[in-house]
Amino acid sequence: AQKITQTQPGMFVQEKEAVTLDCTYDTSDPSYGLFWYKQPSSGEMIFLIYQGSYDQQNATEGRYSLNFQKARKSANLVISASQLGDSAMYFCAMGESGNEKLTFGTGTRLTIIP
Amino acid sequence: ETGVTQSPTHLIKTRGQQVTLRCSSQSGHNTVSWYQQALGQGPQFIFQYYREEENGRGNFPPRFSGLQFPNYSSELNVNALELDDSALYLCASSFTGGAFRGPRYEQYFGPGTRLTVT
Numbered sequence: 001a002q003k004i005t006q007t008q009p010g011m012f013v014q015e016k017e018a019v020t021l022d023c024t025y026d027t028s029d030p031s032y033g034l035f036w037y038k039q040p041s042s043g044e045m046i047f048l049i050y051q052g053s054y055d056q057q058n059a060t061e062g063r064y065s066l067n068f069q070k071a072r073k074s075a076n077l078v079i080s081a082s083q084l085g086d087s088a089m090y091f092c093a094m095g096e097s098g099n100e101k102l103t104f105g106t107g108t109r110l111t112i113i114p
Numbered sequence: 115e116t117g118v119t120q121s122p123t124h125l126i127k128t129r130g131q132q133v134t135l136r137c138s139s140q141s142g143h144n145t146v147s148w149y150q151q152a153l154g155q156g157p158q159f160i161f162q163y164y165r166e167e168e169n170g171r172g173n174f175p176p177r178f179s180g181l182q183f184p185n186y187s188s189e190l191n192v193n194a195l196e197l198d199d200s201a202l203y204l205c206a207s208s209f210t211g212g213a214f215r216g217p218r219y220e221q222y223f224g225p226g227t228r229l230t231v232t
Binding site: 004037045050093101104105107 | 204
């Protein structure tokens with residue numbers, strides 16, 4: 001069964017610093033995708049970045065990058081130059097091939113300090 | 115291009131009642147998934163609809179049921195509400211093309227419906 005683990009319940013980071021949010025996963029399927037979503041207090045889940053299991057390079061989307069270490073089964077999110085608007089819950093999620101279901105972790109609450 | 119919309123935004127129901135939540139998928143999307151997010155938890159997959167049929171179900175009892183309409187919008191119905199059903203219900207839409215695809219599927223979420231059962 002697929003499982004996502006986020007071990008950081010909360011993080012406080014100074015504005016403009018980089019931050020790394022940890023995510024480890026477990027699956028027996030060789031084909032899978034890893035996602036990061038941001039959830040502000042409004043509740044909407046905002047898609048940030050995707051990494052496929054066969055992708056050779058780490059995914060990047062603007063200030064977001066995904067540090068994918070397949071052998072260690074980790075998919076950490078790196079946010080460069082953090083901004084006050086980055087304060088939110090962040091969820092790591094995984095989907096397996098041929099299966100629409102996303103399995104989410106328990107999330108990390110990120111607070112950016114001015 | 116319109117995003118995913120959900121209605122109502124908030125809802126208060128009494129234990130034992132029934133509720134219907136609605137979701138309009140993003141333009142161009144044909145697949146709708148429903149998730150339940152309890153307070154302080156990550157979303158849990160309830161089920162998914164593709165071509166008006168259920169396509170996968172999570173660990174939820176049969177009193178959670180759904181529909182998908184020809185325009186790809188969807189409903190989530192919950193019968194015999196229990197206190198533990200209080201949660202944020204999220205709808206996500208995506209596009210499925212041809213045979214079931216690989217794992218790249220960006221699911222776009224709506225703002226959610228917050229259900230309170232008293």
